[in-house]
Amino acid sequence: MGNESKPRVEPLRKPRECPECGRPSTRENYPFCSDRCRQLDLSRWLTGSYAIPVAEDESKPDSEEY
Template identity: 80%
Template sequence: MSQGDEQRTAKVEPLRKARPCPECRRPSTRDNYPFCSDRCRNLDLSRWLKGSYAIPVADDESKADDDYRD
């Protein structure tokens, strides 16, 4: 077996673990990872741009401000 034949039969491991699309749960694709399609990727981006995703804040923000003043 020549070196060229070995390269064609070599098993290639994926770089990332396969995951379902976070939007529709279909298998993700390499080009759109972690999404399955450009459509699902754009839906997620749209939510980020509209501000639908937010980081929760402390209930009592006045105490958080006092910590910075000390």
């Protein structure tokens, strides 16, 4: 009763299209279909290919007026 280990339960996710190639995703590499597609995406993040554009904040005045 005391030394029994419970099996690890992972929730099921509905397969979706891989963001890299469009094939159905796998449980091990979700949301990607394979380790290759997952690594391609990571590489793009690390090299700066994915970037969030920054717009200047127009609500702040260029000069301080009192």
